[in-house]
Amino acid sequence: MSVPHAPGFLLMRRAGGVWGIANGEVEGLARDGAGYRVAAGGEELAADEILGVVTDLRVVPTAPALRRFWPEEPAGMAVHAGVPLVVVDPRRLPAALRCAGAETAGEDETDE
Numbered sequence: 001m002s003v004p005h006a007p008g009f010l011l012m013r014r015a016g017g018v019w020g021i022a023n024g025e026v027e028g029l030a031r032d033g034a035g036y037r038v039a040a041g042g043e044e045l046a047a048d049e050i051l052g053v054v055t056d057l058r059v060v061p062t063a064p065a066l067r068r069f070w071p072e073e074p075a076g077m078a079v080h081a082g083v084p085l086v087v088v089d090p091r092r093l094p095a096a097l098r099c100a101g102a103e104t105a106g107e108d109e110t111d112e
Contacts, residue, residue: 008055009087011080012038012047015096018085020078021045023053025090037099041090045097054080059087 009020010029021040028039029050036047059076067073075089088094
């Protein structure tokens with residue numbers, strides 16, 4: 001569904017919301033059971049559903065009021081087909097999109 005380095009944004013559904021990531025940042029896309037794994041920024045994101053790629057997404061900066069209540073900084077916000085969505089920066093991925101276990105990847109399980 002995604003063509004790496006193509007213009008537009010890959011839209012996905014996860015954790016009850018709709019998320020977008022610049023299509024040029026997508027390094028891979030694979031089915032994972034009932035969901036998907038999206039490789040971006042050297043990490044893997046989890047998605048419940050891939051909604052497609054849109055080329056005409058108007059991304060606006062987040063309002064200061066939102067930043068007070070949301071500890072993670074999105075790349076911006078947008079509306080597509082009447083649905084609000086969060087556009088993520090692959091260098092600052094939100095916890096809701098991280099694959100299970102990704103937060104502990106690379107940590108030693110035992111000290112020997």
